[in-house]
Amino acid sequence: MIPGEDAARHPRGHELTATDVTVAYDGADVVHDAALTLRPGEVTALVGPNGSGKSTLLRTVARLQHARRATLTLDAGTDALALGPREFSRRVALLLQARPTPSGLSVRDVVEFGRYPHRGRWGGADPGGRAAVDRALALTGVAELADRGAEHLSGGQLQRVWLAGCLAQETGVLLLDEPTTYLDLRYQVELLDLMRDLADDHGIAVGVVLHDLDQAAAVADRIVLLAGGRVVAEGVPEDVLTPELLTEVYGIRVEVDPDPLTGRLRTRALGRHHTRSERLSTTS
16 A cells, blocks of 8 residues: 555455356366355465466456356355456456566556556546556556566566556456566565555455465465365465475475464475485484
């Protein structure tokens, strides 16, 4: 949140609920009867090994992936699958894992794409558009790049520009697929902080796919653990990020302990060299 800004100018969060989600590729189910609830004012992290169905489930909830079977509701009363694309996009935004590099467009031009759902059918007036774009540029730290050509940006800068476009969309639900990809350490931390700000200060429902379990523990109110296309656990980090569950799901020994500085959970996967060091230390 920008200091001094009126939170009432931002969208109220929506509750987005998906149930009975089954997705198939080439005739084989890759997500099986999954369920996901994103609540206003909460960050929900989807974690799990490669190929566990995290991104597929998120894309299905965003209506970008066709489901063999799914029920999707907004605020426990609206059939989200029945909404028109423009109306749905006023409520739900998605930052994809990979996006093309725009050519011949400024950073501001790219961010302004996020205002598409708010314009008229023929690109009509958007009274709040300029202010929304300016806020999004500032929140993501790319305001000073507004006039630069997007093709001249680094991968991390471009990732933040695409995120700014999602924020300019001003939706009540924000979906992020591995958003820390390409970002250096500073901007990874700032992005996690921004997710918390969006949930805590603006009541937005945030759903995020993360590979880094420590980042998930740091930012999420609730964690959904997937394996083999199924939800195997869902709840607060302390209930999901357990050594037993993580060792079983990832197929490698995982230890979990509280960080002495923050008190948040910290995970450590132990490979052959870690266990060898442990054996040496216990026999010396």
